[in-house]
Amino acid sequence: MSVETKFFLDENELPKKWYNVNADLPRPLDPPLHPMTLKPLGPKDLAPLFPMELIKQEMSTQRYIDMPEKVRDVLRLWRPTPLYRARRLEEKLKTPAKIYYKWEGVSPPGSHKPNTAVAQAYYNMKEGIERIATETGAGQWGSSLAFACKLFELECMVYMVKCSFNQKPYRRILMETWGAKVVASPSELTEAGKKMLEKDVDCPGSLGLAISEAVEDAMKNDNTHYSLGSVLNHVCTHQSVVGLEARKQLQVAGEEKADVVVGCVGGGSNFAGLAFPFVHDKLTGKNPDVEILGAEPMACPTLTKGQYAYDFGDTAQMAPIVKMYTLGHDFIPEPIHAGGLRYHGDSPQLSLLVNEGVIKPRAYHQIECFDAAKLFAETEGFVVAPEASHAIKETIEQAKKCRETGQEKVIVFNNSGHGHFDLSAYEAYFAGQLVDYEYPMDLINESLRNLPKTGE
Numbered sequence: 001m002s003v004e005t006k007f008f009l010d011e012n013e014l015p016k017k018w019y020n021v022n023a024d025l026p027r028p029l030d031p032p033l034h035p036m037t038l039k040p041l042g043p044k045d046l047a048p049l050f051p052m053e054l055i056k057q058e059m060s061t062q063r064y065i066d067m068p069e070k071v072r073d074v075l076r077l078w079r080p081t082p083l084y085r086a087r088r089l090e091e092k093l094k095t096p097a098k099i100y101y102k103w104e105g106v107s108p109p110g111s112h113k114p115n116t117a118v119a120q121a122y123y124n125m126k127e128g129i130e131r132i133a134t135e136t137g138a139g140q141w142g143s144s145l146a147f148a149c150k151l152f153e154l155e156c157m158v159y160m161v162k163c164s165f166n167q168k169p170y171r172r173i174l175m176e177t178w179g180a181k182v183v184a185s186p187s188e189l190t191e192a193g194k195k196m197l198e199k200d201v202d203c204p205g206s207l208g209l210a211i212s213e214a215v216e217d218a219m220k221n222d223n224t225h226y227s228l229g230s231v232l233n234h235v236c237t238h239q240s241v242v243g244l245e246a247r248k249q250l251q252v253a254g255e256e257k258a259d260v261v262v263g264c265v266g267g268g269s270n271f272a273g274l275a276f277p278f279v280h281d282k283l284t285g286k287n288p289d290v291e292i293l294g295a296e297p298m299a300c301p302t303l304t305k306g307q308y309a310y311d312f313g314d315t316a317q318m319a320p321i322v323k324m325y326t327l328g329h330d331f332i333p334e335p336i337h338a339g340g341l342r343y344h345g346d347s348p349q350l351s352l353l354v355n356e357g358v359i360k361p362r363a364y365h366q367i368e369c370f371d372a373a374k375l376f377a378e379t380e381g382f383v384v385a386p387e388a389s390h391a392i393k394e395t396i397e398q399a400k401k402c403r404e405t406g407q408e409k410v411i412v413f414n415n416s417g418h419g420h421f422d423l424s425a426y427e428a429y430f431a432g433q434l435v436d437y438e439y440p441m442d443l444i445n446e447s448l449r450n451l452p453k454t455g456e
C-alpha cells in the first residue's frame with residue numbers, strides 16, 4: 001500500500017485548457033439582465049466593465065477554452081499545486097475513508113484566487129486597460145489581484161469590506177506591497193459608499209456594497225475596468241485548473257475515482273474550481289454516483305435558505321442581475337470571520353446545479369468550523385483560512401459517516417487558502433469570543449422582498 005503523502009504533477013502537466021461547465025449544464029443558464037432596463041444583457045453592455053475576451057468566455061458554451069501561454073507561465077510560479085492525503089486526520093478520526101485535499105495555500109497570495117486574477121489582469125492588459133478596481137472581503141481576492149496587476153503592470157484599486165479591513169491589517173499591507181491602493185468600504189470615494197455612511201456610519205460593509213463601489217469606480221474612469229473574484233462564469237472557468245489537476249493526481253495516488261467532493265462556498269469560485277470537472281464526470285456518466293457537497297456559513301446561508309431568483313449582484317443595484325440563489329441584495333451578514341463567505345448571492349452556474357439537485361449544500365456555524373480547523377492544524381499542520389474551515393468541517397462529517405458505515409470512500413476537498421493573515425480570528429476563537437448566529441430569517445425575508453421585478 002502506498003504511504004505517500006503528496007501527489008505532484010510536473011510543470012508541463014499544468015492544464016493547457018480550462019473546463020467550462022456551461023457545455024454540460026442540464027439546461028442553459030437564464031440570461032443575465034441589465035440592472036436598469038431589466039432586459040437581457042449583450043456583450044456591449046458589459047464592455048465598460050470587462051475586456052471582450054472575458055465577455056466571450058462569460059457567454060461561451062465551448063467545453064474547453066485555451067489558456068494563454070503567458071497566463072500559464074505565471075501560474076507555473078506555484079502550479080500545479082500538490083494533492084495531499086490527510087493520513088493523520090484519517091487516523092485521528094478513526095475513519096476508513098481516504099481523505100485527500102488540494103492545497104491552494106501555496107500561491108504567493110495564499111489562496112486559489114490568483115488562478116483567475118492572473119488571467120483577468122492579462123486580458124485587461126492586452127486590451128490596453130491601465131487600472132482595475134475591485135472589492136475584497138477577507139483580502140485574499142484583493143491581494144491576488146494586486147499581485148496579478150503588478151506582474152502585468154496595471155494599477156489596482158481595492159475596496160475592502162470594512163469589518164475585514166479592521167480585522168486583517170496585514171492583508172492590506174500585502175496588497176500595498178504589490179502596489180495596490182486599498183480603502184475600507186463603505187468609503188467616501190463613491191456615491192454608493194457615501195449613501196451607506198449617511199445611513200449607518202458604523203456599517204461593517206459587505207461584499208455586495210464593496211462591489212457597488214468598485215463598479216462605480218470603473219464606470220466613472222475610462223482607463224479602468226472592474227474585476228470580480230468569484231460568482232461569474234469566466235471566474236469559475238479559470239478556477240477549473242484546480243479540479244483538472246486534482247483528477248489527474250487522484251490517478252497518480254492510485255484512486256479510480258472520487259466518491260465525495262467538498263468545498264466551501266462564498267461566491268462559488270473555489271468550489272466550482274474543484275467540483276466542476278467532477279460535475280462533468282457525474283453528468284456524462286463517467287462517475288455518476290460522486291456526491292458533490294458545498295459548505296457555507298449559517299450566518300449567510302445563500303444556498304440552504306436563499307431563494308432561486310433573479311437578483312442584483314451588488315447592494316447599489318449597479319451590477320448585472322443574474323438568476324442565482326440569493327438572500328437579497330440588501331442583506332448584510334453578521335461580521336463572521338470567514339469574510340469571503342459573506343456574499344448574498346452565488347455563482348449562477350453553481351446555483352443551477354444546486355437547483356437541479358446535482359450539488360448538495362450544507363451550512364455550518366463558525367465555531368464548529370474553527371473546531372475543525374484546529375483539529376486539522378493539530379493533525380495535518382496547516383493553519384487554514386476561516387473560509388476553508390467550512391470545507392474541513394464538511395469533510396470531517398463525511399469521514400465520520402464512513403466510520404459508522406465502514407465505507408472506504410475517497411473524499412477530496414479544496415483547501416482553498418492558508419490562514420496566516422487570519423490569526424486574529426483564531427485568537428478570538430481561543431478567547432471564546434466568537435458568536436454563532438442563527439439563520440437570520442427575519443432579515444433574509446425582509447431583504448427578499450426587494451428582489452427586482454423581472455416578471456419571473
Ligand SMILES: Cc1ncc(COP(=O)(O)O)c(C=O)c1O
Nearest residue numbers: 140230266267268269270340417
Ligand atoms: C481562502 C478562501 N476560500 C474561499 C473563499 C470564498 O470565495 P469563493 O466561494 O469564490 O471561492 C475565499 C474568498 O475570499 C477565500 O479567501
